Amino acid sequence: NAGVIQTPRHKVTGKGQEATLWCEPISGHSAVFWYRQTIVQGLEFLTYFRNQAPIDDSGMPKERFSAQMPNQSHSTLKIQSTQPQDSAVYLCASSFGQGASQNTLYFGAGTRLSVL
Amino acid sequence: AQKVTQTQTSISVMEKTTVTMDCVYETQDSSYFLFWYKQTASGEIVFLIRQDSYKKENATVGHYSLNFQKPKSSIGLIITATQIEDSAVYFCAMRESLNTNTGKLTFGDGTVLTVKP
Numbered sequence: 001n002a003g004v005i006q007t008p009r010h011k012v013t014g015k016g017q018e019a020t021l022w023c024e025p026i027s028g029h030s031a032v033f034w035y036r037q038t039i040v041q042g043l044e045f046l047t048y049f050r051n052q053a054p055i056d057d058s059g060m061p062k063e064r065f066s067a068q069m070p071n072q073s074h075s076t077l078k079i080q081s082t083q084p085q086d087s088a089v090y091l092c093a094s095s096f097g098q099g100a101s102q103n104t105l106y107f108g109a110g111t112r113l114s115v116l
Numbered sequence: 117a118q119k120v121t122q123t124q125t126s127i128s129v130m131e132k133t134t135v136t137m138d139c140v141y142e143t144q145d146s147s148y149f150l151f152w153y154k155q156t157a158s159g160e161i162v163f164l165i166r167q168d169s170y171k172k173e174n175a176t177v178g179h180y181s182l183n184f185q186k187p188k189s190s191i192g193l194i195i196t197a198t199q200i201e202d203s204a205v206y207f208c209a210m211r212e213s214l215n216t217n218t219g220k221l222t223f224g225d226g227t228v229l230t231v232k233p
Binding site (some may be wrong): 089103104 | 149158159162166168225
């Protein structure tokens, strides 16, 4: 099992450009989560999908951020018109999503986004 | 609202000793789940161990164990026989059962553990 795969590992964008981050969850996992990590804010929840359906996006900035899960094998996080304050490590995690085992999240290595 | 607090910013120990990292949490829920994760120097976040609030027995996995004190809303992580490679940032996290539909974990700020030879 390859674990949660995130690409790219590093992304540098200019202010105002668009950034798309990719996540491939662990095979068989039906829940996918996106988190953001910064020195100041720590680990922040962004959004969550279960069986590809968006369940909770309460952590997503209302403007410029969007997430999709078009199929069970990948999810994307898109940031339009990137700003320097969007610089962070974006982490994807997945879990089984069924019963008690759904509670354990397994994280990918993250994508480090740098907005210049 | 749920909250997780790790008061120890950093800890330094000698190799092969035992270390305890503290974590306290706040929740309105009677059923919840507590986790410890480790973030390595490469940035990888690795799941270590979990405690379900309805279980009285402290969880143990390898050289990781938990000290769950429910009346104190406390979940300490104990690492025995520490190794150099245990040096990392350790995060405590909680998930309330009310949030089962969201799956959202709330994390503490982390404790930096340095294991010296």
